[in-house]
Amino acid sequence: MRRLIRPVPLAVAACVAALSVGACAYNEALGRNQLLIVDDAALQQQADAAWAQTLRTQPVSRDAALNTRVRTVGGRVVEAAGLTGRGWEYAVFVSDKPNAFVLPSGKIGVTTSLLSLVRNDDQLAAVLGHEVGHVVAQHAAERYSSTALTSIGIQAAQGVAGDYGQAVGALGGFGAQLGVLLPFSRQHELEADRLGVDYMVRAGYRASESIALWRLMAAQRQTNTPEFASTHPSDSTRIAQLEAYIRERGYS
Numbered sequence: 507m508r509r510l511i512r513p514v515p516l517a518v519a520a521c522v523a524a525l526s527v528g529a530c531a532y533n534e535a536l537g538r539n540q541l542l543i544v545d546d547a548a549l550q551q552q553a554d555a556a557w558a559q560t561l562r563t564q565p566v567s568r569d570a571a572l573n574t575r576v577r578t579v580g581g582r583v584v585e586a587a588g589l590t591g592r593g594w595e596y597a598v599f600v601s602d603k604p605n606a607f608v609l610p611s612g613k614i615g616v617t618t619s620l621l622s623l624v625r626n627d628d629q630l631a632a633v634l635g636h637e638v639g640h641v642v643a644q645h646a647a648e649r650y651s652s653t654a655l656t657s658i659g660i661q662a663a664q665g666v667a668g669d670y671g672q673a674v675g676a677l678g679g680f681g682a683q684l685g686v687l688l689p690f691s692r693q694h695e696l697e698a699d700r701l702g703v704d705y706m707v708r709a710g711y712r713a714s715e716s717i718a719l720w721r722l723m724a725a726q727r728q729t730n731t732p733e734f735a736s737t738h739p740s741d742s743t744r745i746a747q748l749e750a751y752i753r754e755r756g757y758s
């Protein structure tokens with residue numbers, strides 16, 4: 507828990523520093539302030555372009571059963587979270603890497619390999635809930651904002667994005683160049699995990715299956731780490747934190 511509390515003074519300091527560009531906002535879902543010089547709406551165009559390009563350039567699965575499954579589970583999660591009407595779209599990409607990603611415009615991609623890996627819809631709901639959590643948390647806008655305000659600047663961010671694009675393979679590489687598919691921080695991943703569990707539980711899925719999912723992912727881990735199971739946080743930390751959260755909330 508100490509780890510979760512520690513970033514707060516930094517966030518406050520960043521917010522004070524950002525007053526000149528006028529950009530500190532309280533995010534109720536997260537219970538903390540965010541430094542935002544752009545919001546998700548401002549990233550919409552980039553996100554839409556990245557989504558269109560990904561659909562054009564990556565092999566999309568036309569398997570009706572797979573697509574219906576993702577749409578159905580995603581729809582349940584989004585509805586339970588009270589988040590309909592955000593233009594959610596889902597696509598299934600043919601890939602041998604279990605992976606999922608989300609764009610700030612609410613476009614969610616999952617791979618065929620991920621759908622083979624999950625043992626039940628509860629585990630799929632954990633993945634989709636996590637991705638929805640990133641959107642609600644405005645993580646893409648926050649990451650963009652903090653990067654833009656550091657001395658490293660956008661050019662460096664694009665360098666990172668390039669590396670990340672290579673790391674995740676072609677899928678998502680284009681979005682990374684546009685700055686909408688950069689890897690998330692450890693804090694963002696943990697926040698998305700917690701929001702995701704809240705959403706899946708509200709939709710009637712079993713929270714304990716989120717733990718089972720991350721254990722499966724840990725066992726499956728390869729050099730090319732999927733976005734939603736990135737190297738930060740470590741598997742064991744992530745699972746321990748999520749278990750603690752599930753206990754604290756009284757989920758089963």
Ligand SMILES: [Zn+2]
Binds near residue numbers: 636640694695698733
């Ligand atoms: Zn994530």
